[in-house]
Amino acid sequence: MKFYENGDGLTEPRGFFCSGIHCDVKGKRDGKLDLGIIYSSKPCHAAAVFTTNDIKAAPVLYSQSLILDPEATFHAVVANSGNANACTGKQGKLDTIKMGKETARHLKAQPQEVFVCSTGRIGVTLPMSKITAGIRDACEDVLEGFDGAKAFQQAILTSDTCTKSCSAIITTRYGEICIGGVVKGAGMIEPNMATMLAFLTTDAGASNTYLQTVLRKAVDKSFNRITIDGDMSTNDSVIMLANANTGIEVSTEDESLDQAFQEAVEAVCQCLAKKCVTDGEKVTKFVSIQIQGAKSNKDAEKVGRCISNSLLVKSSWYGSDPNWGRIVDAAGYAKVGLEFEKIDMFYNEIPALQKGEPIERNKSQWKSIVSQRAFTIKLDLNQGSGESEIWSNDLSEEYVNFNKSE
Amino acid sequence: MKFYENGDGLTEPRGFFCSGIHCDVKGKRDGKLDLGIIYSSKPCHAAAVFTTNDIKAAPVLYSQSLILDPEATFHAVVANSGNANACTGKQGKLDTIKMGKETARHLKAQPQEVFVCSTGRIGVTLPMSKITAGIRDACEDVLEGFDGAKAFQQAILTSDTCTKSCSAIITTRYGEICIGGVVKGAGMIEPNMATMLAFLTTDAGASNTYLQTVLRKAVDKSFNRITIDGDMSTNDSVIMLANANTGIEVSTEDESLDQAFQEAVEAVCQCLAKKCVTDGEKVTKFVSIQIQGAKSNKDAEKVGRCISNSLLVKSSWYGSDPNWGRIVDAAGYAKVGLEFEKIDMFYNEIPALQKGEPIERNKSQWKSIVSQRAFTIKLDLNQGSGESEIWSNDLSEEYVNFNKSE
Numbered sequence: 178m179k180f181y182e183n184g185d186g187l188t189e190p191r192g193f194f195c196s197g198i199h200c201d202v203k204g205k206r207d208g209k210l211d212l213g214i215i216y217s218s219k220p221c222h223a224a225a226v227f228t229t230n231d232i233k234a235a236p237v238l239y240s241q242s243l244i245l246d247p248e249a250t251f252h253a254v255v256a257n258s259g260n261a262n263a264c265t266g267k268q269g270k271l272d273t274i275k276m277g278k279e280t281a282r283h284l285k286a287q288p289q290e291v292f293v294c295s296t297g298r299i300g301v302t303l304p305m306s307k308i309t310a311g312i313r314d315a316c317e318d319v320l321e322g323f324d325g326a327k328a329f330q331q332a333i334l335t336s337d338t339c340t341k342s343c344s345a346i347i348t349t350r351y352g353e354i355c356i357g358g359v360v361k362g363a364g365m366i367e368p369n370m371a372t373m374l375a376f377l378t379t380d381a382g383a384s385n386t387y388l389q390t391v392l393r394k395a396v397d398k399s400f401n402r403i404t405i406d407g408d409m410s411t412n413d414s415v416i417m418l419a420n421a422n423t424g425i426e427v428s429t430e431d432e433s434l435d436q437a438f439q440e441a442v443e444a445v446c447q448c449l450a451k452k453c454v455t456d457g458e459k460v461t462k463f464v465s466i467q468i469q470g471a472k473s474n475k476d477a478e479k480v481g482r483c484i485s486n487s488l489l490v491k492s493s494w495y496g497s498d499p500n501w502g503r504i505v506d507a508a509g510y511a512k513v514g515l516e517f518e519k520i521d522m523f524y525n526e527i528p529a530l531q532k533g534e535p536i537e538r539n540k541s542q543w544k545s546i547v548s549q550r551a552f553t554i555k556l557d558l559n560q561g562s563g564e565s566e567i568w569s570n571d572l573s574e575e576y577v578n579f580n581k582s583e
Numbered sequence: 584m585k586f587y588e589n590g591d592g593l594t595e596p597r598g599f600f601c602s603g604i605h606c607d608v609k610g611k612r613d614g615k616l617d618l619g620i621i622y623s624s625k626p627c628h629a630a631a632v633f634t635t636n637d638i639k640a641a642p643v644l645y646s647q648s649l650i651l652d653p654e655a656t657f658h659a660v661v662a663n664s665g666n667a668n669a670c671t672g673k674q675g676k677l678d679t680i681k682m683g684k685e686t687a688r689h690l691k692a693q694p695q696e697v698f699v700c701s702t703g704r705i706g707v708t709l710p711m712s713k714i715t716a717g718i719r720d721a722c723e724d725v726l727e728g729f730d731g732a733k734a735f736q737q738a739i740l741t742s743d744t745c746t747k748s749c750s751a752i753i754t755t756r757y758g759e760i761c762i763g764g765v766v767k768g769a770g771m772i773e774p775n776m777a778t779m780l781a782f783l784t785t786d787a788g789a790s791n792t793y794l795q796t797v798l799r800k801a802v803d804k805s806f807n808r809i810t811i812d813g814d815m816s817t818n819d820s821v822i823m824l825a826n827a828n829t830g831i832e833v834s835t836e837d838e839s840l841d842q843a844f845q846e847a848v849e850a851v852c853q854c855l856a857k858k859c860v861t862d863g864e865k866v867t868k869f870v871s872i873q874i875q876g877a878k879s880n881k882d883a884e885k886v887g888r889c890i891s892n893s894l895l896v897k898s899s900w901y902g903s904d905p906n907w908g909r910i911v912d913a914a915g916y917a918k919v920g921l922e923f924e925k926i927d928m929f930y931n932e933i934p935a936l937q938k939g940e941p942i943e944r945n946k947s948q949w950k951s952i953v954s955q956r957a958f959t960i961k962l963d964l965n966q967g968s969g970e971s972e973i974w975s976n977d978l979s980e981e982y983v984n985f986n987k988s989e
Contacts, residue, residue, distance in 0.1 A: 229916075229918065230912065230915040230916050230918070231914075231915040231916070231917070231918055231919065231920060231921040231922075232911055232912060232914070232915030232921060232923050233915075261908075263908070263912070264908055264911055264912075264923055264939065266924070266939055266940060298908065299908025299909065299911070299912055300907060300908035300911075300941060410912065411912050411915060488894070488978075501670075501706060502667075502669065502670055502704065502705025502706035502707075503705065505638055505670055505705070505706075506636065506638060506669070506670075506705055506816065506817050508637075508638070509636040509637040509638030509639075509817060510635075510636045510637070511637070512635065512636070512637055513637065514637060515637035515638060516637075517638050517670055518672070533670065533672055534672055535670075535706060572894075
């Protein structure tokens with residue numbers, strides 16, 4: 178597998194076109210790109226995973242309904258930033274339908290062949306005349322074959338500090354398959370992928386059902402591992418389009434191809450998820466929390482999430498303070514029946530606790546590890562074979578300052 | 584009921600004596616009082632509620648074992664700050680036993696008649712020679728009838744900014760009963776009362792079983808409602824002593840006395856819990872979150888906790904930004920089946936949402952309410968009759984700065 182970061186991403190697989198334009202969603206006239214289109218003239222099969230928040234934005238409910246038909250095909254995604262179209266009642270639903278319809282009209286597709294996504298402020302209705310004008314311009318760009326991969330990446334950003342993309346190429350006995358991806362994250366990123374839009378494209382062919390299985394597995398090993406501040410958004414969506422441009426069909430029937438494809442999709446999702454965590458609002462550190470020896474995988478995940486969501490733990494990382502006491506305390510309120518006397522703990526590969534006893538002679542090494550920009554904390558609970566990995570980050574003063582008002 | 588705040592607290596009920604001394608637990612030679620005793624020469628019945636964290640500090644496990652016997656009586660509590668004696672293995676257990684034994688020896692009581700409490704840094708063993716010297720001095724003070732209520736209040740503080748005490752007097756047909764209380768909080772205060780030590784005394788008489796029922800109810804309506812940052816400590820303890828000095832016995836047999844006593848204990852616990860929230864680390868606001876119309880009380884509590892633990896919500900309070908969108912989003916990840924179209928929401932008594940529709944004309948009033956030092960956010964989910972109340976606060980930049988290292 179060849180792997181590329183920060184390139185064009187979505188338009189690396191053949192037959193996909195992107196655009197991103199400024200239509201002034203927020204009324205700030207700041208020129209920020211805020212609406213974009215992903216387009217394939219060949220019909221695509223697709224898969225999608227959405228937020229589990231009880232409160233789902235109108236575009237989430239809409240896009241979710243489109244993918245229900247296992248035979249459904251798609252031509253495009255339209256996405257805007259600056260306004261999440263969440264908690265916007267009946268008007269919000271009508272506006273989402275309109276976004277899909279307008280996009281379809283310009284692209285000469287059917288309305289049900291267009292996914293709709295929004296991200297940004299909650300509780301405000303969309304400025305629809307700007308949006309429809311923006312859709313017209315963005316559609317023109319993709320129809321003209323305009324190279325708008327970077328523009329699309331920018332158009333979906335909110336408080337992100339940079340664009341985030343990658344692509345993977347796998348060589349099969351039938352030729353090359355490419356998978357591209359982009360993500361916008363930042364803000365409240367946590368369990369089950371919050372305030373996050375991720376898009377993947379591939380020039381392989383595959384059924385919706387197959388793609389859904391592949392994407393679900395990949396999301397579980399990537400976006401569902403990330404957590405920034407305990408919040409889950411109303412709008413999280415991961416959508417994958419496969420346009421079969423290469424003529425290479427992937428399915429479970431060809432086991433080695435299936436496996437290679439799964440791995441590549443996972444690699445793309447993991448790369449994007451990691452980019453999200455390190456680009457979380459005002460984040461200075463990436464921390465991988467690995468829990469093993471739990472009674473079950475679920476218990477391991479609970480422990481990992483308690484650690485990664487503890488403000489005291491996250492504040493201490495920001496201050497480069499190893500503070501294993503706070504970590505163990507946080508692990509304890511997962512309430513999965515931890516026994517302190519059994520816990521082994523490591524900073525990277527350096528032991529910190531052995532059966533609950535601190536290895537004080539390693540103290541200076543813990544400190545230097547936690548001072549790095551990226552490190553691993555591993556806990557072996559020695560109670561079973563359950564394991565889990567969570568990707569987290571620190572909490573800085575700037576985070577609070579940044580979020581104290583919108 | 585007469586009610587007093589910030590007075591002597593524990594020594595208001597007759598027959599209780601307190602002391603607080605500096606024995607330099609942290610080795611800083613800063614003169615901070617860091618060890619204290621509560622003492623009654625008459626034997627007391629008692630009740631206690633402890634942390635639900637899987638990782639319990641040695642003194643918690645020890646004190647928990649003492650109260651198992653429904654006939655047990657007590658003479659004292661010994662408590663230190665600066666060191667939690669948590670995650671300290673076998674040595675920690677021995678040190679706790681020693682603290683109890685030494686206190687009992689000086690007070691001429693039995694070891695099992697002395698509760699032991701510790702709070703402070705996790706993972707470091709106690710400096711026992713300082714502790715035992717401190718216990719000797721603190722015991723001398725209470726035996727001499729020294730008026731050390733204020734000193735005790737100070738001796739249990741960690742990062743608290745002030746001492747926190749109150750007392751209630753109820754007039755019964757048999758005479759007056761007094762209930763006094765103190766608390767140390769701050770730091771990580773959340774569900775099920777974190778890093779918190781609270782002590783109550785009363786000169787009424789009552790069985791351990793009766794006291795336990797009264798205290799449990801009161802804790803559910805007070806300390807279990809408070810949340811500062813999502814963390815639960817290894818050391819949380821609420822302990823109540825009743826020395827029967829007045830000769831007035833309280834039990835369920837005298838219904839009106841029972842009720843008056845329950846109310847007074849609740850009033851004391853609620854006052855102390857509120858003091859904790861507003862004295863949370865670097866806190867600027869007190870927010871009461873009232874959820875009603877949930878399918879069950881448990882669902883209501885989940886929703887309240889999700890709101891009160893959301894960093895985005897807490898940051899916006901700090902910035903005096905009403906931001907109902909973030910509040911509803913946070914409510915949604917309780918995953919109790921919220922329906923946005925049914926939600927009514929209020930800032931104090933001012934409607935913000937009516938069946939999911941924002942009442943925009945009230946916007947300036949929301950803003951002025953959220954700018955106050957204390958306010959209420961009420962959500963009616965309109966799905967049932969479950970309700971819950973959570974007391975929370977904001978998250979300031981100073982919190983992070985303060986906690987980035989110890």
